Amino acid sequence: MGIKTIAFLYNVRHFYLDVADYRNQLEADFDDPITTKWQIKRLKNLGFKIIPIEANENAYLKLKRYKKEIDLAFNVAEGIYGKDRELQIPAILEMLQIPYTGSSPLTHAFALNKGKAKQIFQAEGIPTAPFQIIKTAEFTLDSKLKFPLIVKPVAQGSSMGITNKSVVNDIDSLKKQVAKIITAFKEPALVEPFLEGREFSIAMLGNPGEVLPIIEPNHSMLPKGYLPFDSYEVKWYFEEQGNSNYLMCPAKMDKKLEIRIKEICHEVWKALEVLDWCRIDIKCDKENNPYVLEINSPAGLIPPEVSTTSYFPLAARTAGMDYEQMLLQIIKTASYRYGLKIK
Ligand SMILES: Nc1ncnc2c1ncn2[C@@H]1O[C@H](COP(=O)(O)OP(=O)(O)OP(=O)(O)O)[C@@H](O)[C@H]1O
Ligand SMILES: [Mg+2]
Known part of the structure; x- marks a missing residue:
């Protein structure tokens, strides 16, 4: 039996983007409602029945309710709450044994956390800049790190918290920026050399x-x-x-x-x-x-x-x-992995 029904897992913005306001940047990883609407339309154009499910607290209940009908989940969810949010939906899908597109919870957890990902890169000999994870406003800068440095939230995306002010040339600006990131995102700051090439x-x-x-x-x-x-x-x-x-x-x-x-x-x-x-x-x-x-x-x-x-x-x-061929290719790639046929 082929894939007929796809659950589409997404997160959508509930606030407006305003670059001046860090609170709004907290949702920057989420899609605009118009994006979600078009993604669903494009998936439908491929001939599948689509069950849209917002990746919030109700997602588990909905997935459980529709489990028998769902052949595959198409996951673009960023997850809500907590420092490991991207793994939430894949973990639920694993628990419910619903096949899904993309990586497993383990990969998402490490991918979202830039510090942990960089530790793995270092262990594997993959080139990545030296770095320091800073959890408090008072800290001693690692002597390996030379200015100019860049300060980023350790586990966000979409350039959240990354502005011109993130690039710092002295210890005072560094301390200010670190404090800002820790306060706004309630998570550690990652500091690394500002790489100036392509x-x-x-x-x-x-x-x-x-x-x-x-x-x-x-x-x-x-x-x-x-x-x-x-x-x-x-x-x-x-x-x-x-x-x-x-x-x-x-x-x-x-x-x-x-x-x-x-x-x-x-x-x-x-x-x-x-x-x-x-x-x-x-x-x-x-x-x-x-x-x-x-x-x-x-x-x-x-x-x-x-x-x-x-x-x-x-x-x-x-x-x-084109966009639909790309979506179909992701679906085919995941289906093949699970031994599922497309129609
Ligand atoms: N060490 C660095 N040196 C120079 N530029 C950097 C460095 N780290 C980040 N940047 C710049 O900031 C941008 C955002 O950084 P990064 O990709 O780490 O964060 P992100 O918010 O997760 O991005 P994405 O939008 O891809 O999710 C990069 O595309 C790059 O231009
Ligand atoms: Mg990036």
Whole structure:
């Protein structure tokens, strides 16, 4: 019997995005209602019956109620509450034995927590910048860390808490920024060297994941006043304001760098036991040496009706897959893994 019914697991924004207000950034990882609407429509266009389920406290009850009918869950949920939120839905799906797209709870937990992911990268010999996890406003800076440094929340996405002020050049600014992150996000801050070279974002799809055309944000295009990196303002305002050529895909680079980046991505995939799809962010130092910043185990999948700058769909599009073909490919990849047939 083939897959007829798909449960779609998502989180949606209940507040408006306002870059000046950190409270609103707390929901930045969630999708806009219009995004969710189009994602459901596009899944329906593929001929499946779709049961939309918001990944909130009621998700378990709904999944249990519909369990017999659901052939596969399509998971783009970020999860609510708690520091390990991304693993909530996969854990529930495991418990209910419902097959689902994407990685298992273990991978999501490590992918969301940049510090833990970096410890795994270090243990596996995967290049990642040295770092320090800071839990309190008073701390001693690790002597390995040299300015300029960047301060990020340890376990968020969508550049939450990452603005021009996140890049610091002295101990006072560092302390201020660390305190701000700890207070606003109620979680530790991750401090690491600010890498000043090229940035690449790499979408992977399949089992094992194949690298789709690599994306490079063209930081030289940013107006005066923006530092050359993808801060919250750049990701959510600059990219969306018709600056479509800001994202270069496929990124131009010499063969040696391309081979090295692909090699690193496959190592990340293996080290974190990723399944079906993910997106990896890499930044180079001034000498063009690539370092892994982080991995997104569910990456954003904003449909072209809403945005044409969503990284994973952009990489898929460059590879020749339109949005629906991309969704179908994720479904097929997961189904194959479970030994399920599509229709
Ligand atoms: N060590 C670093 N050096 C230079 N720039 C950095 C560094 N860490 C992060 N950045 C910049 O900040 C952006 C956001 O950082 P990062 O990817 O770690 O966070 P995120 O919020 O999880 O991102 P995403 O939107 O992909 O979920 C990066 O794309 C990069 O431009
Ligand atoms: Mg990122």
